[in-house]
Amino acid sequence: MNNQEAINALQMVRQANPLVHNITNVVVTNFTANGLLALGASPVMAYAKEEVADMAKIAGALVLNIGTLNPTEVEAMIIAGKAANEAGVPVIFDPVGAGATPYRTETARNIASAVQLSVIRGNAAEIANTIGESWTIKGVDAGEGSGDVVSLAKKAAKQLKTVVAITGKEDVVTDGNTTYIIRNGHPLLTKVTGTGCLLTSVIGAFAAVERDVLKAAAAALVIYGVAAEIAAKNAGDEGPGSFQIAFLDALFRVGADEISRYGRIERGE
Numbered sequence: 001m002n003n004q005e006a007i008n009a010l011q012m013v014r015q016a017n018p019l020v021h022n023i024t025n026v027v028v029t030n031f032t033a034n035g036l037l038a039l040g041a042s043p044v045m046a047y048a049k050e051e052v053a054d055m056a057k058i059a060g061a062l063v064l065n066i067g068t069l070n071p072t073e074v075e076a077m078i079i080a081g082k083a084a085n086e087a088g089v090p091v092i093f094d095p096v097g098a099g100a101t102p103y104r105t106e107t108a109r110n111i112a113s114a115v116q117l118s119v120i121r122g123n124a125a126e127i128a129n130t131i132g133e134s135w136t137i138k139g140v141d142a143g144e145g146s147g148d149v150v151s152l153a154k155k156a157a158k159q160l161k162t163v164v165a166i167t168g169k170e171d172v173v174t175d176g177n178t179t180y181i182i183r184n185g186h187p188l189l190t191k192v193t194g195t196g197c198l199l200t201s202v203i204g205a206f207a208a209v210e211r212d213v214l215k216a217a218a219a220a221l222v223i224y225g226v227a228a229e230i231a232a233k234n235a236g237d238e239g240p241g242s243f244q245i246a247f248l249d250a251l252f253r254v255g256a257d258e259i260s261r262y263g264r265i266e267r268g269e
């Protein structure tokens, strides 16, 4: 995996405009739809258990996000996830807040066992809690230091038989055998709600067009991080509001030049 492959994957997203079915949280819904549109994908949000299986089957990817979970929605997520599995549609899971409450932790584990995931994406604490590992958040940035995070990601990948992306200051993505570290992004991403959630849906857009799920996830991470760097440059030091708008613009405009110049993806151990 390298910058050129990420560029190729981005071109595929923009050519195919893949339909990404999101069952996500109420905080990030609009930002997620606009971020996917800016990138070049086609978002749809559909939640009723009466229709989620039909929608998941025709989508290029299904994204499940438990940010504002409730039992009705969780039921719909599992119906959608199983339908996607049957149809060969990749399922991307964001276990938002796993570890924060027992209900969230249990639900994250239930979804990860009921549905065959293609990618799970979260911060280190969320991934650890989803696989029953204890994880002490050191400082505000749970992703700091890639040593332990790499071991955690590999363990989760083997346990859940899925690609695992752990994000933070540095991102780690692995299928349990091959690992990539991505050193892109900007601290302002942590000051806009839902940047992690949108990233999970962006991984969905890439998984819809690139069959190699590890490559798809790595491409999404590097392009997302480069877009954030462009946004910070363009928005100056105005703060999170301007950054959020500049970031949507950057997802729309980011291309081969910036990705080849700024992409920092390397093979991990």
Ligand SMILES: Nc1ncnc2c1ncn2[C@@H]1O[C@H](COP(=O)(O)OP(=O)(O)OP(=O)(O)O)[C@@H](O)[C@H]1O
Residues within 6 Å of the ligand: 096, 122, 123, 141, 143, 167, 168, 169, 170, 171, 184, 185, 186, 187, 189, 190, 192, 193, 194, 195, 196, 197, 198, 199, 224, 225
């Ligand atoms: N300190 C940082 N410096 C640069 N980029 C960062 C930093 N922290 C996070 N990121 C980037 O922010 C994006 C979102 O990742 P993060 O780990 O913050 O997700 P999250 O915790 O699920 O966020 P949220 O729950 O707010 O949606 C990723 O692209 C990640 O690389």
Ligand SMILES: Cc1ncsc1CCO
Residues within 6 Å of the ligand: 025, 027, 028, 067, 068, 096, 193, 194, 197
């Ligand atoms: C703030 C918040 N609360 C539940 S989900 C969410 C958005 C970030 O995931």
Ligand SMILES: [Mg+2]
Residues within 6 Å of the ligand: 094, 096, 097, 122, 123, 196, 197
């Ligand atoms: Mg999150």
